[in-house]
Amino acid sequence: MAKVISIGNQSFESIRKDNCFYIDKTSFIKEWWENKDNVTLITRPRRFGKTLNMSMLECFFSNKYKDRGDLFEGLEIWNNEKYRKLQGTYPVIFLSFAGIKQVKYNETVIKIKDELIRIYNEYDYIMKSGIYNANEKMQYQSVCVGMSDTVAQEALKNLSNYLSRYYGKKVIILLDEYDTPMQEAYVNGYWEELVGFTRSLFNSTFKTNPYLERAIMTGITRVSKESIFSDLNNLEIVTTLSTKYETSFGFTEKEVFNALDEQGLPDEKEDVKKWYDGFIFGKQKDIYNPWSIINFLDKKEYNTYWADSSSNGLINNLVQKGSPCIKMMMETLLKEETIDVPINEQIVFSELDYSEDAVWSLMLASGYLKVVSAEPLVGNRRKARKYTLALTNLEIQFMFEDMILRWFSPAKHETNEFIRALISGDIESMNEYMNDVALNTFSSFDSGKHNSERKAPENFFHGFVLGLMVDQTENYIITSNRESGYGRYDIMLEPIDKTNEKYPGIVIEFKVINPRKESSLEETVAAALKQIEDKNYDAEIIKRGVKEENIHHYGFAFRGKEVLIDGR
Template structure:
């Protein structure tokens, strides 16, 4: 009988007690325990079962779940007698930073203090009797939502000591979504303040201590050790390219296909694979994101469940305001091709606006890109490799298409009007619409930080080409040829139906005015049209079956937000 599929349940205890759909990941407990690492940081994309796995570990080891064999009977871990003896035998400290999303450092700091003070409230029995000294009890009482930085930084370390005194065993610490505050700090501009605060907290908590048995942290990104882990020499970092815990998070293809069989959806395997397969961890390929699979099992409809479960705000901001290089690389990815870039999996958030490669590192860690192949460039730095990357799957492709179309939502009517005029050869309307589009959306592509007069318009117009790519896929195959210089950007729109004269072949040359060569936009647009002729761009379209009489040429000349279009 098919199990009921529940959405969003992150409590292992609830899943097991209600016997709802669950993919057995308890072998992760054994793998982690036998690796004997003091502190482990595991990064995986969002909604990949990190919280449920951490809750599973809590239920397995915590002495508050002593005797709860019913939660694990029938699962992989319970087949080993040695691990049956371990269940419910350790004090466990569990906390999650998933909900810590303050707009200011002060709010975030207090949210962290509240999380820690909640742990102290849950364990107030430790104050009973004479197990703790008077000074220790005084410290215990000083832990509150308004505690000082000094008290907060020591609070988890002290809790390990208190639990050791009470139970006679070292404590296990589980910290879920450790990097959520980091991403919020970057977006909201208080990165440096939070780094200093977090570094003090983490070093005090996780540095080799006599009262800490082991610890696990999970998150999406591996924040650079220099930022917050500078004093931790006992930290093992497991990223998406590491060969540890390859199948512990996410669903393998076998697990997905078994689930489809159970739910009577065996005939949907190929469609599900096309939409949701593609993640790779270590050497293990064909990993599926659990959120989309679980939603598909419940609603039996192919949709962008995982991609739509978050605003993707940080990625959107970095791409939209990023350089022309970033936009043209994304263009390559959307067209189904791959890119070759250097990846450092230790994310330095403060460098994201200045390091183009850091953007691809973040996209890889977040699950939007997958590794096709890699080549080690520097044997002295394991993290510095060149990777061939592609979009993960169809769901991610659709996510980026939606994201790009939203860039022009404020000028949707003008954009649609421009495209109609472009196809219909109405140059007067093209000028009117394009100037309106630029006026309404230009600033959203400009980060406003040291962007030159040349670079700022390029970022908009490269973004506009991406918009054309995703909005005209049914009618056109869009090819581009990029060169450096004064904003040169050629695109060719090859009609899908070569016989339909309503969709002409289109050649466009983009040029930003060069004051040293041209005195006006009229001269710039004429130079653009002349370049189309000199380069004989028609030859490529004709070779692909487009009638020479049905090819339109357009020159686009730009000066800031001002646009002039002409054609022949």
């Protein structure tokens, strides 16, 4: 009988106690313990089982779960007698920063302190013993509402001291989603302030803590060592490109296919693979997104579960406000092609505003992109390696298509009005819409005012107009920068139904005014239309069955934020 799927349950104890669907990841316990690393940082995309694995570690090691071997019976780790004896034998401090998403620095620090207070309240019974002196009891009580930053930064180290003396064993510290506050700090403009606070907290907890047995931190990104980890030379960093713990987070193909069989869905394997496969950790290919798999098993229908489980706000913001080059590379990815970019695994948030490489690095770490191949690693390289990347799977492609459709669009209705005008040949409405959006939305950088490359603004508008057309895939085959006739057109819309005159063939050419050749936008747009005719861009769709008289030509001419569209 198929087990019940418990959506959103991140408690290992609850899942095991209620006999819910669970894919055995307990081999991670043995692998981590036998690696003997002092402090381990593991980065994986969101919703990849990080919190559940941390809960599993707590249930296994924490003396709060002494004699709770029943939670592990039937799982791989319980076959090893050595580990059966290890279960429930350590004091464990388990805390999470997952819920710390404040927009101001002071509010963020308060939330971190609240998490420390929660942990201290959990263990306040140890202060009733006679092994602590009056000063230590006062120090314990100082971790309270209104505590100073210094008290907070030393709190985990001090608690490690108290617990190790009480239980006669050093402590294990588990910190889940360590980088959530850091991402919020970047988005909301208080990065430098939070770096200072966090560096001191981490240094005290993980570097100068003699009461620490081992520690694990999890997160989405590897924040640059030069920022919050500058003092931690004992840190083992495991990213999505590392070979450690390759199958510990996410589901392997074998695990997914076994689950589909168990849930009575054996015929869905091919489509499930298209939708949710594609993640690569280290050398392990065919890793599936667990959040989407669990939701699919529960609801038995395809949807963008992982993409919809977060606002994707940071990625959306970086791509939307990124350079024309980033937008054109996104277009390449959406055409199911690859891009070649240098990747640096150390995310430096301060570089995201100006470094395209940092944007791709973040997208790879966050799971939106996958590695197709990488250049060989030669010697002791310090520069970033170049990787060939692609969108991870069909779910991510749909997410970005929806995202691009929403860009710069004041309302869905207005976007539809532009598309209707394009198809019907309403030049006046097209001009009104495009100039209104350009004036109110585009930055001067987007439109080329401060860019030395004359092609950059042309590329930007190209990507923007292409994004407006995403929802026309039922009516048109949309292509970009392809050869036809004697050149390469910018955008072509080939009607799927060649006999339906309601949907004409459409060829679009973009041009930025060249003051050396043209004195007005009228001359520029005329040059664009002439290029369509001279280069015979219609040749390709005429060959495919579109009548010549049912093809519309449009020229888009640009000068800064000013746009002129004409057609024939």
